[in-house]
Amino acid sequence: RRIIFFVKHRQPIHQAQPDQTMAPPNIIASFRSSIRRRRVSLSQKAGAGASKDRPPGQAGQDATSTTSTSTPGPLVNDKMAKMVDEKIVYEFGGPLGVSVLMVLFPALMCYLYICLMSHSGKCVNPFTDHFWRDGLPTVMPNVYAAQMYLGFTVWQAFTARFLPGVLVKGLPVPSLNNKQLVYNCNGIASWYVDLVLLFVLHYNSIWNLGDIVENLGPIMMVSVIWSNIVSVITYAVASLTKTTHRMSGNHAYDFFMGAPLNPRFLGIDLKMWSEIRIPWKILFLVSLSAAVKEHDANAAAALAQGLPSTFDLMGMGIVELPIIRTSAPLLFMLLAHTLYVNACMKGEECIPTTWDIFYEKWGWMLIYWNLSGVPFSYCYSTVYLLNKSLAGETVVHPSWYQTTLFVALLLAYYVWDTANSQKNRFRMQERGTYVERHTFPQFPWGTLENPTYLKTKRGTKLLTGGWWGIARKIHYTADLVMALSWGLVTGTGSGIPYFYFFFFTTVLIHRVSRDIELCKEKYGADWDAYCKIVPYIFIPGIF
Numbered sequence: 001r002r003i004i005f006f007v008k009h010r011q012p013i014h015q016a017q018p019d020q021t022m023a024p025p026n027i028i029a030s031f032r033s034s035i036r037r038r039r040v041s042l043s044q045k046a047g048a049g050a051s052k053d054r055p056p057g058q059a060g061q062d063a064t065s066t067t068s069t070s071t072p073g074p075l076v077n078d079k080m081a082k083m084v085d086e087k088i089v090y091e092f093g094g095p096l097g098v099s100v101l102m103v104l105f106p107a108l109m110c111y112l113y114i115c116l117m118s119h120s121g122k123c124v125n126p127f128t129d130h131f132w133r134d135g136l137p138t139v140m141p142n143v144y145a146a147q148m149y150l151g152f153t154v155w156q157a158f159t160a161r162f163l164p165g166v167l168v169k170g171l172p173v174p175s176l177n178n179k180q181l182v183y184n185c186n187g188i189a190s191w192y193v194d195l196v197l198l199f200v201l202h203y204n205s206i207w208n209l210g211d212i213v214e215n216l217g218p219i220m221m222v223s224v225i226w227s228n229i230v231s232v233i234t235y236a237v238a239s240l241t242k243t244t245h246r247m248s249g250n251h252a253y254d255f256f257m258g259a260p261l262n263p264r265f266l267g268i269d270l271k272m273w274s275e276i277r278i279p280w281k282i283l284f285l286v287s288l289s290a291a292v293k294e295h296d297a298n299a300a301a302a303l304a305q306g307l308p309s310t311f312d313l314m315g316m317g318i319v320e321l322p323i324i325r326t327s328a329p330l331l332f333m334l335l336a337h338t339l340y341v342n343a344c345m346k347g348e349e350c351i352p353t354t355w356d357i358f359y360e361k362w363g364w365m366l367i368y369w370n371l372s373g374v375p376f377s378y379c380y381s382t383v384y385l386l387n388k389s390l391a392g393e394t395v396v397h398p399s400w401y402q403t404t405l406f407v408a409l410l411l412a413y414y415v416w417d418t419a420n421s422q423k424n425r426f427r428m429q430e431r432g433t434y435v436e437r438h439t440f441p442q443f444p445w446g447t448l449e450n451p452t453y454l455k456t457k458r459g460t461k462l463l464t465g466g467w468w469g470i471a472r473k474i475h476y477t478a479d480l481v482m483a484l485s486w487g488l489v490t491g492t493g494s495g496i497p498y499f500y501f502f503f504f505t506t507v508l509i510h511r512v513s514r515d516i517e518l519c520k521e522k523y524g525a526d527w528d529a530y531c532k533i534v535p536y537i538f539i540p541g542i543f
Helices: 003-008 027-046 078-086 094-118 129-138 143-162 187-203 210-214 216-240 251-257 270-276 279-304 328-346 348-353 364-377 380-390 399-431 474-488 496-523 525-533
Strands: 166-173 179-185 310-312 320-322 453-455 461-463
Touching: 094 129, 094 216, 094 251, 094 364, 094 380, 094 496, 143 187, 143 210, 143 216, 143 270, 143 279, 166 348, 179 348, 187 279, 187 328, 210 216, 210 279, 210 380, 216 251, 216 364, 251 364, 270 279, 270 348, 270 364, 279 328, 279 364, 279 380, 328 348, 328 380, 328 399, 328 474, 348 399, 380 496, 399 461, 399 474, 453 525, 474 496, 496 525
Parallel strands: none
Antiparallel strands: 166 179, 310 320, 453 461
């Protein structure tokens, strides 16, 4: 129920999650810290604050400083945090359930891919000899696929290790005596380097981007094999080095959920690196490769018909640009995936405080879905559109329909981007770890100045300003709109491109109901007061 949630939506700890302090580095800071604790203690005794309370808006620290300590946030219940961190609860049906999932999901990915490639996107009976006999060759791994996938992985590790970035502290980790790990957030630098490298390789005919989508099935299978190898190595190393955490005692379940909490290798935080650098960039590359592949095929056909391959930009024969012959639906998917990967890179400094980085262990669940599941199951719309085009059945929509989808995508992205930005920056300001960045694009209303919030009796704060005063889960609404648009752009010829939307909807329904139940139990009357201030969950005025 949480697989896509942990990998794609990187939901930070609930708005009302307690902040945690770390020890100041000198006597003066210690004195200030004691005064802060005294003030917080007095405010907690006074009860919940009014919704008009304002955050301090403290500035963050620069990337060049590795030893300075941020001003501590509000006092926290360390005992409660440690109890949550150490609590073991069987999920996904326990050992039997996770064992089924580890077999089911790779098989499902292969099945859906074969349906896309060999059956025009129609779901057919998989329990026949000819289905797998004819379909398996499309997903069999080969040396070239392994070179592309593993080469990309090594390159991402190299750039993550050596490129400069912003140093950001994560949440205090209870199992490490509330130590705050430092993360080098250089995703935006690696993203720009990647784009330049891709242009150079493709433009100079050193490597054709179309090779990715031509070998997508084999690359997918390499990723499945590699993710399982990494999972086994991770579990074995953590067990041998006794760096396991929150173990249930059942090997199958612990292998699925993970053994280590914060594994690092050569200075790279493996959990955060795998969530940011691998899945979203591969998803972008698949759509870029498909766009290039379709353009090349259509350009060759146009050339055979005697049509021009360039157009005169100025009308004077001075500047000639190539005519882009990629269809609008595929350009739509390329834009959608570009927006996603760019959002991950430009806002990477917000990731260290998310739930999966703070709490989730690095096991098969995160490893498989980051290294394989996300990039090769979220690309179904792209694969379907390309196959239809290469078969001479290009998906074409009326101008008004395609324009509506573009507008809906951009508006939904704006809400999603700024809502997440408001929430994460509010938290960072509260903890004194906020770092002002100028990565592109920075949208209006992305950072709230003097936002309103409800202060709970626990001393934590529920944001009621910005988008979070309009609806409690409005970022989910925007995300669902984007997910639906990925399916709608493919038309109604196949249900497979809608896989992500329906799966995500199911996950969110369960997740929201769980969050409401937990918050009611955790905050009692404060939560009821918060719901009166922000009564709507998804759509203001409706639901």
